[in-house]
Amino acid sequence: MSIAMTATCPECEARVKLTPDLEKGEILQCTDCGAELEVAETNPVELRLAPEEEEDWGE
Amino acid sequence: MSIAMTATCPECEARVKLTPDLEKGEILQCTDCGAELEVAETNPVELRLAPEEEEDWGE
Amino acid sequence: MIVIKIGGSLQDVDPLLSDIARYPEPMVLVHGANRELNELSSRLGHPPRMVTSERGEVSRFTDSLSMDHFLMAYAGKTNKRMVERLRSQGVNAVGLTAMDGGIAVGRRKPDLRVSEGGKLKVLHGDHSGSIERIEPRLLTLLLEHGYLPVLTPPAISHEGVAINVDGDRLAMEVSAALSAGRLLIFADTPGFLRDPDDPASLVERIRGDEIDALFASARGRARVKLLAARQALQRGIGAVGLVDGRRERPLTDALEGAGTWISA
Amino acid sequence: MIVIKIGGSLQDVDPLLSDIARYPEPMVLVHGANRELNELSSRLGHPPRMVTSERGEVSRFTDSLSMDHFLMAYAGKTNKRMVERLRSQGVNAVGLTAMDGGIAVGRRKPDLRVSEGGKLKVLHGDHSGSIERIEPRLLTLLLEHGYLPVLTPPAISHEGVAINVDGDRLAMEVSAALSAGRLLIFADTPGFLRDPDDPASLVERIRGDEIDALFASARGRARVKLLAARQALQRGIGAVGLVDGRRERPLTDALEGAGTWISA
Numbered sequence: 001m002s003i004a005m006t007a008t009c010p011e012c013e014a015r016v017k018l019t020p021d022l023e024k025g026e027i028l029q030c031t032d033c034g035a036e037l038e039v040a041e042t043n044p045v046e047l048r049l050a051p052e053e054e055e056d057w058g059e
Numbered sequence: 060m061s062i063a064m065t066a067t068c069p070e071c072e073a074r075v076k077l078t079p080d081l082e083k084g085e086i087l088q089c090t091d092c093g094a095e096l097e098v099a100e101t102n103p104v105e106l107r108l109a110p111e112e113e114e115d116w117g118e
Numbered sequence: 119m120i121v122i123k124i125g126g127s128l129q130d131v132d133p134l135l136s137d138i139a140r141y142p143e144p145m146v147l148v149h150g151a152n153r154e155l156n157e158l159s160s161r162l163g164h165p166p167r168m169v170t171s172e173r174g175e176v177s178r179f180t181d182s183l184s185m186d187h188f189l190m191a192y193a194g195k196t197n198k199r200m201v202e203r204l205r206s207q208g209v210n211a212v213g214l215t216a217m218d219g220g221i222a223v224g225r226r227k228p229d230l231r232v233s234e235g236g237k238l239k240v241l242h243g244d245h246s247g248s249i250e251r252i253e254p255r256l257l258t259l260l261l262e263h264g265y266l267p268v269l270t271p272p273a274i275s276h277e278g279v280a281i282n283v284d285g286d287r288l289a290m291e292v293s294a295a296l297s298a299g300r301l302l303i304f305a306d307t308p309g310f311l312r313d314p315d316d317p318a319s320l321v322e323r324i325r326g327d328e329i330d331a332l333f334a335s336a337r338g339r340a341r342v343k344l345l346a347a348r349q350a351l352q353r354g355i356g357a358v359g360l361v362d363g364r365r366e367r368p369l370t371d372a373l374e375g376a377g378t379w380i381s382a
Numbered sequence: 383m384i385v386i387k388i389g390g391s392l393q394d395v396d397p398l399l400s401d402i403a404r405y406p407e408p409m410v411l412v413h414g415a416n417r418e419l420n421e422l423s424s425r426l427g428h429p430p431r432m433v434t435s436e437r438g439e440v441s442r443f444t445d446s447l448s449m450d451h452f453l454m455a456y457a458g459k460t461n462k463r464m465v466e467r468l469r470s471q472g473v474n475a476v477g478l479t480a481m482d483g484g485i486a487v488g489r490r491k492p493d494l495r496v497s498e499g500g501k502l503k504v505l506h507g508d509h510s511g512s513i514e515r516i517e518p519r520l521l522t523l524l525l526e527h528g529y530l531p532v533l534t535p536p537a538i539s540h541e542g543v544a545i546n547v548d549g550d551r552l553a554m555e556v557s558a559a560l561s562a563g564r565l566l567i568f569a570d571t572p573g574f575l576r577d578p579d580d581p582a583s584l585v586e587r588i589r590g591d592e593i594d595a596l597f598a599s600a601r602g603r604a605r606v607k608l609l610a611a612r613q614a615l616q617r618g619i620g621a622v623g624l625v626d627g628r629r630e631r632p633l634t635d636a637l638e639g640a641g642t643w644i645s646a
Contacts, residue, residue, distance in 0.1 A: 025503045025504045025505060026501055026504075027495065027502040027504060053495055054435075082237065082239070084239045084241060085238070086237075086238040086239060086240060109231070109240055110229040112172060113227050113230075113231070158454075161427075162425055189463065190458035191454070193458045193461070194453045194454035194456070194459065198453045198536075198544065199450075201479075202481060202538065202543065205484065205538055205542045210484065211482070211483075212483045213478070213481075213482050214482075215465075217465055217469065218475070218477050220474065255527075256529070259523065259527060265520070274466065277470065278467075278471070279466065279470065280463075280466045
């Protein structure tokens with residue numbers, strides 16, 4: 001199962017370069033619009049906006 | 060470790076016959092005074108009065 | 119006021135909990151977690167040790183380590199998942215064991231006479247016992263302020279040691295102490311079956327004076343439930359329902375008469 | 383009124399519980415059970431998954447199965463063994479989670495950004511969150527009627543889902559909600575140590591405005607405790623004690639000034 005080398009940014013539809021060791025849940029940054037993207041699926045690759053960083057943490 | 064064949068009844072001091080497969084916690088009856096005896100220890104054998112039967116049971 | 123006992127044998131309690139969430143009257147829930155405990159203790163390498171008394175009554179020998187597991191299964195997972203489920207449906211539930219606030223105090227019986235391998239033996243260090251007194255103050259306080267108490271064994275001994283007690287008896291004692299009008303015992307059977315293997319042999323109504331006759335032929339859990347029902351009536355509880363917890367609206371159906379109802 | 387937090391790191395809590403049993407004033411206990419949970423989840427084949435946030439904060443990823451284990455360790459074994467111990471010494475203890483009676487409600491954060499294996503990742507399905515509101519009614523009711531509430535995480539989300547929250551923060555939020563005069567956090571260290579490896583570097587008194595300076599150099603649990611202390615002062619709690627739970631009379635010594643005391 002080889003991973004495609006690029007995918008489409010859901011924000012700006014630019015092509016996003018993918019690394020071979022891509023993992024589900026990984027966070028990437030779209031080099032065009034700068035949006036933070038989450039790898040929702042790897043087979044086939046699906047990207048979606050990553051959840052924002054929480055300002056505070058439980059235990 | 061062979062178990063002695065008899066032991067003394069703590070109630071009436073008669074000799075109580077013991078079976079070879081004697082186990083700790085086992086309940087015996089003194090053939091002389093009829094008291095119910097518990098095998099407290101097997102090496103050496105120690106007998107004591109067995110607790111009475113409870114009239115009611117928890118789960 | 120009604121008391122509801124949710125049997126440990128009931129696999130899916132969600133329909134019953136949802137039906138309870140719709141019920142407006144004050145109520146106390148009592149539950150067990152037998153199956154949870156058996157599974158947990160086996161997985162933790164200290165499998166349940168069931169023993170049989172001289173009169174053939176089966177019970178769980180609860181040493182100190184088993185009581186740790188008992189607290190985890192009953193007071194931890196089962197009690198709090200029930201509270202979570204009820205709260206998610208708008209019920210102001212409060213989970214408690216019968217130790218908390220000294221709700222149920224009783225006598226610990228550390229020595230247990232059992233027949234094992236054809237021999238009569240004494241086991242020591244059992245953390246089981248029987249309930250002698252219910253202190254209803256905490257339950258009444260919570261009920262008066264709109265909370266729904268969700269209660270589980272263990273109870274506590276006079277010396278302050280956790281003791282395993284029968285869930286049905288705890289529900290019965292609490293019903294009597296709070297003078298509940300009805301005690302409903304939900305399990306995974308239609309009710310009291312004349313023949314345990316034939317669901318159609320459901321006995322729908324039992325009068326107090328008919329219990330002894332049925333008692334003789336009852337076995338296992340059904341026997342303990344009949345015992346609890348008879349004592350409930352003797353203690354002034356109006357009616358006891360042995361009802362099916364697996365229906366879509368178990369409480370609604372029961373209150374409309376489904377299952378086995380026992381009254382004076 | 384004082385609030386006492388008993389840290390999960392404290393191995394032997396008996397001396398502290400006995401000292402608490404002698405203390406006449408109204409009080410709320412809050413405890414953790416970190417070590418119990420780590421041990422239990424490993425033995426049940428679902429070992430704890432500690433994860434690190436982008437800012438280096440370590441926390442426990444709590445999926446649904448881990449929350450079952452959390453309830454067993456915190457609300458089952460640890461909470462109820464504490465209630466048992468206190469009751470055996472004449473204390474009218476009542477064990478609760480912060481879910482019961484809706485004591486602590488907060489926002490669940492199911493998505494967690496972590497750095498793992500050099501990569502930034504998102505984990506889904508976390509049952510952790512932060513406390514947004516304390517509903518003190520049940521605690522006040524129990525205190526007014528002479529009970530000693532023994533409180534443990536988890537809290538509950540707005541949707542009614544159990545959420546793992548930090549025990550120190552729960553103790554702080556409860557202290558603020560009940561306007562407790564003092565919050566005492568007992569752990570297995572003498573108090574706040576300038577150098578964590580040197581027990582002699584105990585800082586005995588910290589004024590509110592000195593906290594930030596110390597905060598920069600603090601690490602791990604000590605850092606969370608300082609954070610909790612600072613917020614406690616901001617919320618009107620008179621003084622926070624970071625005190626040693628391993629002494630013979632930990633509470634008596636603490637109230638006489640032992641350990642680290644932080645006040646405005």
